[in-house]
C-alpha cells in the first residue's frame with residue numbers, strides 16, 4: 687500500500703467523522719474512535735454523559751459503515767474499541783470491504799472503556815491484545831494504536847504485535863510530563879512500520895519523528911487548532927515524500 691505523503695490524521699472520538707476528515711491533506715485519515723459493540727457503546731455513552739465527545743450510534747456497526755461511505759474514496763483507517771472479539775471482527779470486515787485499514791485501539795484511557803476491556807486495558811493484557819491482532823490481521827490491514835509512558839516493555843510488546851500479524855504500530859509516544867519520547871519511537875521502529883505521534887506541531891517536530899525511525903507521523907490536537915495544519919506540513923521535503931507500507 688502506497689501513501690502519497692508521510693502525514694496521518696490521528697483519531698479523535700466525537701470529532702473525526704467523514705465530514706471532518708474529508709478535507710485533510712494527510713495521505714491517511716483515521717476515522718473514529720468508534721465503538722464496535724454494545725458494551726463499548728454503553729461505556730462511551732457514560733463518557734459522553736460526563737461531557738467528553740464520543741460517537742454515539744444507535745447501531746454501532748451501521749454508524750461506522752455510514753461514516754466510511756460518506757468519506758468516499760480517500761485512504762482511511764477506522765480506530766475501534768470493542769469489548770468483544772465479535773465487535774472487532776465485524777468492524778474489520780466492514781473496513782476491509784471498503785478497502786480501508788483497521789486500527790485496534792489499545793490507547794484510550796477513559797475509565798469507563800478500560801473497565802470493559804477496551805483501549806489501554808489491552809496494553810496490560812497482552813495475550814488478549816495478541817489474540818485480537820492475530821484474528822483481525824487475517825481479515826484486513828491492521829494497525830495497533832498504543833500509548834507510551836506506561837512503564838511496560840514496549841520493545842517486547844512491539845515485537846509480539848508485529849509477529850502476530852500487525853502491519854503497523856501507531857505510537858502515541860507521550861511523556862507523562864508532556865512532549866514526545868523520540869527514543870521510544872526509535873526503539874520500536876526496529877521491529878516494523880511505525881507511525882509516530884504526540885506533539886507533532888510543526889515541520890521540525892514531524893521531521894524529528896521520521897529521523898527517529900517512524901515511517902509516518904500523525905497529528906490530532908494541532909489539527910484542532912489549525913484546520914490547514916497538514917497543508918503547512920506538506921512544505922517539508924521529508925514529510926511530503928511518498929512511502930510504501
Ligand SMILES: Cc1cc2nc3c(=O)[nH]c(=O)nc-3n(C[C@H](O)[C@H](O)[C@H](O)COP(=O)(O)O)c2cc1C
Pocket residue numbers: 696697698699701718719720765791793794831858883884885886904905906907908
Ligand atoms: C479530543 C480527542 C479525542 C481523541 N480520541 C481518540 C480516540 O478515540 N482514539 C485514539 O486512539 N486516540 C484518540 N485521541 C488521541 C490522539 O489520536 C493522539 O494520539 C493524541 O492526542 C496525541 O497526539 P497529538 O499531540 O497530535 O494531539 C484523541 C485525542 C483528542 C485530543
